[in-house]
Amino acid sequence: MLRYNLIVAVCENFGIGLKGDLPWRLKSELKYFSRTTKRTRDPAKRNVVIMGRKTYFGVPPSKRPLPDRLNIVLSTTMSRAELPNDVLLCRSLEEAMKMLESESEPWCDQIENIWIVGGSGVYEEAMASPRCYRLYITKIQEQFECDTFFPNIPADFHEVPLDEDTPHGVQEENGIKYEYKILEKQ
Ligand SMILES: NC(=O)c1ccc[n+]([C@@H]2O[C@H](COP(=O)([O-])OP(=O)(O)OC[C@H]3O[C@@H](n4cnc5c(N)ncnc54)[C@H](OP(=O)(O)O)[C@@H]3O)[C@@H](O)[C@H]2O)c1
Structure with a gap:
């Protein structure tokens, strides 16, 4: 089963x-969003x-589309031509x-990570699924x-240590303080 991570910035x-x-x-x-969602181990x-x-x-x-990433838009009302x-x-x-799991798509073996990038309803559905691995x-x-x-974070997510690519500690920009966290489904 193909899994994904979710990435979000959320205020108090x-x-x-x-x-x-x-x-x-x-x-x-x-x-940070751009770097994290673009990063692959395999440069190909x-x-x-x-x-x-x-x-x-x-x-x-x-x-848009967000460069160097395959963009997938979810919609029940839009047409392809838009x-x-x-x-x-x-x-x-x-x-x-x-x-993405289908072997018949020629580009499927060229994909490394899948990121859920919002909004609200997509996050909610994503977190409830066993496919969801980590929340950034x-x-x-x-x-x-x-x-x-x-949405509320389901109780089965727990904070894990930051990876080496994520800045540690409180960050500050324009007088606004923020901190990166990673949660993982247990
Ligand atoms: N802070 C952050 O990290 C962050 C991240 C992302 C977005 N945002 C912000 O959040 C806002 C947008 O989020 P939003 O929650 O209002 O809208 P959204 O989730 O981006 O878009 C909602 C629309 O997407 C389609 N959709 C959503 N889930 C779907 C599903 N499972 N299957 C098919 N279609 C689906 C539907 O389109 P149809 O009506 O066409 O069916 C729905 O009306 C913006 O202000 C944006 O800047 C912030």
Whole structure:
């Protein structure tokens, strides 16, 4: 069974988004997201990012699809023609995973890691699945006005030591403090 990790930045009041965008501006945190979701051990392979329709269109047009990663957008209402040719459209998270597991797709053996990158409902469904291995969570130590929130984390996730690629300790940018955490399904 193919597994995935989830990555999210969440503030003290559990918010993740406001008006289709991020509620904060943290350049280093965005770089961490980019680095983490791009990183592969095998330079010949690339990673997959799976996201809901609103998260995809929340990325500025000049920055989407997210470069150097296979972008999969989940939507039940969009048509293929509304997305660039190199972005895949799936009707459900499980459809996306089945497609990635299918040996008939020529690019399937060129994939290394799969990242769930939001939003709210996609995170909730992803965390409930046995396919979910790790949660990479940036805990922002401040409250922000938000209209989109991170769902409750199921009790079977526990914090594990940070890997060597994740900055340790409290980070700070524009006076905003935040810390990286990794949780793993036990
Ligand atoms: N802080 C962070 O780390 C972070 C990460 C990601 C996003 N965000 C923020 O969160 C907000 C967007 O998140 P959101 O929760 O509002 O929306 P979203 O999950 O990105 O998009 C929701 C839409 O995606 C489609 N969708 C979601 N789950 C699906 C599934 N399992 N199967 C098929 N389609 C599915 C549906 O589209 P249809 O209606 O077309 O069916 C649904 O209406 C933005 O503000 C964004 O900036 C923050």
